[in-house]
Amino acid sequence: MKKALITGITGQDGSYLAELLLSKGYDIWGMVRRCSSPVRSRIDHLRDKTHLMYGDMTDCSSIFNLIQTIKPDEVYNLAAQSHVRISFDQPEYTTNTIAMGTLHLLEAIKSLEKSVRFYQASSSEMFGNAVDSPQTETTPFHPCSPYASAKLYAHCQIINYRKAYGLFACNGILFNHESPRRAESFVTRKITQAAARIKYGLQKELKLGNLDAKRDWGFAGDYVEAMWLMLQQDTPDDFIIATGETHSIKEFLDEAFGYLDMDWKAYVHIDPYYFRPNELNLLQGDMSKAKKILNWEPKVSFKELVKMMVDADMQLAKKEYEEGKNDSFD
Numbered sequence: 665m666k667k668a669l670i671t672g673i674t675g676q677d678g679s680y681l682a683e684l685l686l687s688k689g690y691d692i693w694g695m696v697r698r699c700s701s702p703v704r705s706r707i708d709h710l711r712d713k714t715h716l717m718y719g720d721m722t723d724c725s726s727i728f729n730l731i732q733t734i735k736p737d738e739v740y741n742l743a744a745q746s747h748v749r750i751s752f753d754q755p756e757y758t759t760n761t762i763a764m765g766t767l768h769l770l771e772a773i774k775s776l777e778k779s780v781r782f783y784q785a786s787s788s789e790m791f792g793n794a795v796d797s798p799q800t801e802t803t804p805f806h807p808c809s810p811y812a813s814a815k816l817y818a819h820c821q822i823i824n825y826r827k828a829y830g831l832f833a834c835n836g837i838l839f840n841h842e843s844p845r846r847a848e849s850f851v852t853r854k855i856t857q858a859a860a861r862i863k864y865g866l867q868k869e870l871k872l873g874n875l876d877a878k879r880d881w882g883f884a885g886d887y888v889e890a891m892w893l894m895l896q897q898d899t900p901d902d903f904i905i906a907t908g909e910t911h912s913i914k915e916f917l918d919e920a921f922g923y924l925d926m927d928w929k930a931y932v933h934i935d936p937y938y939f940r941p942n943e944l945n946l947l948q949g950d951m952s953k954a955k956k957i958l959n960w961e962p963k964v965s966f967k968e969l970v971k972m973m974v975d976a977d978m979q980l981a982k983k984e985y986e987e988g989k990n991d992s993f994d
Contacts, residue, residue: 669734671695671721671769672742673714676845677785679706681740681888686713688892693734695719695743706845721765722757724772731772738895740783741769744815747849748789751811752941759814766818770825770833781832781895784822787815788839788880788906788947798880798948801837801902808942819902826900834894839880839906839949841887842969844976852881852916852973859920860977862931864985869931873938875917878910878946883964883972893958906949907962919970924978 668685672678673694682692692714696704707714717733719726721743731739744762745751751758766784773780791799792806807813822833846853851872861867882905890905921928954960964972 665689665691666737667691667693667734668738668740669693669695669730669736670740670742671719671765672744672785673716674704674707675742675746676706676843676847676884677742677841677888677891678740679710679845680843680885681742681891682707682710682714684888684892686710690738691715693717693736695730721762721768722760724768727765727768728772728775731769731776735776735778736780738781738783739769739773740785740891741766742785744785745811747847748809748811749938749940750849751809751814755810758810759817762811762814763817767821770821770831773831774825774829779832781900782822782834783891783895784818784833784835785891786819786822786835786837786902787812788837788904788949789944790816790819790837791947793944793946797946798906798908798950799904800950801904801953808944809940823902832895832900834900835902836887836891836894837902837904837949838887838890839882839904839947841882841884841905842973843884844973845884846973851913853977855913855916855920856970856973856977857980858931859924859926859928859974860981861984863924863926863978864981866981866984866988869933870928871933871935871938872913873935873940874943874945875913875932875934877944878912878948880906880908880910880948881916881966881969882907882962883969886962886964890954890958890960893960897957901957903954903958904949904951905954905960906951907966908949908951909966910946910948911966916970919967920974923971923974
């Protein structure tokens with residue numbers, strides 16, 4: 665039985681990846697941060713099937729102890745301060761968790777007396793406002809945020825440790841990937857949640873920033889399969905994981921609100937706070953290398969993804985609405 669360590673197991677990607685690896689017979693270990701109010705709802709259904717250990721990406725000693733204790737066969741580094749807009753407010757923390765955290769993991773793995781396969785969650789944000797589109801594995805990087813800059817540092821260290829020490833380390837340059845498990849602070853989930861709550865009369869408006877930004881959106885459940893496939897190859901390499909399609913935030917609004925027979929223009933208001941200090945307008949990935957070598961391609965379409973997310977948030981809004989009605993009769 666292979667042992668896999670997932671940092672960031674309580675997040676969207678971590679929960680889907682844990683489900684996938686369990687289905688393949690892995691022994692799953694997850695790193696979680698010690699906090700007064702732990703949020704583990706995404707993996708509650710997996711608690712009896714996984715082992716959770718405390719650790720912190722900013723604390724190199726805890727990372728070393730974790731690696732030495734578990735001695736994993738595969739490590740999937742998904743932990744991060746992952747909100748791009750927040751990275752402008754917390755640049756140092758973002759850099760410590762992503763850039764230095766990845767370095768801590770690499771050093772810990774290098775010191776282990778066994779072969780470990782390492783997956784690093786790189787990001788399409790590293791491309792910034794790239795001149796070429798769609799972006800490939802050879803497109804130059806132009807990070808436009810502290811988050812993207814930290815991801816690029818980690819990305820480069822993966823390549824350095826692969827070449828210098830022979831580590832089996834891969835970068836997955838994932839473009840935007842969403843699901844019903846997406847955190848509510850991300851624009852896609854903000855939209856689907858707001859649409860559902862407005863439909864039930866629980867919310868009156870939705871504040872957003874740049875509606876013209878275009879992204880390559882896929883389903884997180886599809887993308888974690890690509891992570892696993894990268895670590896099953898004979899040689900380590902870097903891959904773009906994307907759909908190859910782009911859609912604007914306006915298009916996402918059209919799909920989400922239109923699915924519920926509503927006009928988003930009646931509810932959406934522009935708030936300057938949600939504009940980034942350095943705006944990124946277009947991201948589109950070319951996943952032909954992953955298709956050729958990994959035999960991977962996305963299964964869920966853009967329309968299916970939005971519908972999936974709205975359906976899930978409608979269930980949550982219905983529950984909230986019914987609980988509110990019951991409270992009013994108490």
